[in-house]
Amino acid sequence: MSELQLGEQERREQEPDRRRRAYIAQLAGWAVAGLILVATVAGLTGSGPLSWASASGPLIEIEYERFTRRFGDSSLRLAVRAEPSDPGTVRLWLSAEYASKLNVQQVMPQPDSWTVARDGVVLTFPSADGTAKVDIQVSPDHIGLLRGEIGVPGRAPVGIWQFVYP
């Protein structure tokens, strides 16, 4: 019976030290994969404890996801207060560039109007007690760092940044 014929390189790969190197490379690969999975569960790719962040400014508090994915589902949770001079209407301002990249899917509650302002969009919500909790469902159409400004018209906006994975 003849010996098993292997190619030159294949024969060399049977040696114990090569086998060990291959094994270590495999383990390293598994370690990296494991880290990615752990990071994902922790929220580094969105929807997890490490992903949610909050910011606040004059008359507004924002909760948003620091990490999200392109065309993935994400949301902005806002608590907005009306101007003391006009307690029946709550107004929300989003910067124009941010609004266009956010790809808004739904705003709960439905705003009374969307108005295009100088450098952004203004949403108005009628309010019984001068406050409004607004939930904006988005599906960002952008890759990489996304900077946005959200606020109440006439007051300083809050700047936030998000990272959108491709």
Next chain:
Amino acid sequence: MDAVLRAAAIYVALLVIFRIGGKRTLSQVTTFDFVLLLIISEATQQALLGMDSSITMAVLVILTLVALDRVADYLGWRFPRLGLVIDGAPVVLIERGRLLEDRMRQYQLDLEQVLQEARSSQGIRSADEIDYAILERSGAISVIPKRDRR
């Protein structure tokens, strides 16, 4: 350009994931392995085509994947060491009837799996009828029977 970039990214990601997963991942030993393979193909579909269901997009993606595969094949042939990284190498599990325990341990294989393959491909009844058993690059196990078996 989007089509090409998506397809290239998915191709590389799949290559890396399956290399890390090891040779026996998805070698379709059981029905479940087969179903898993189908589910994986479903998972990549949306990422490849996005919201574009045009014929053009589909053709571009397929073209990119096939072209990348050819390039990988060529590079693996032209630069054997690169071929080693991309495809791996066959590993001898049983040499001249002798079981190589450390190799089996590295790939989490036991004799039962080798015997299963031996039964289905060669009609071999027992381990002493096996001359060589090799874990190929594809994850399949090739079994060579002893010449003088009855």
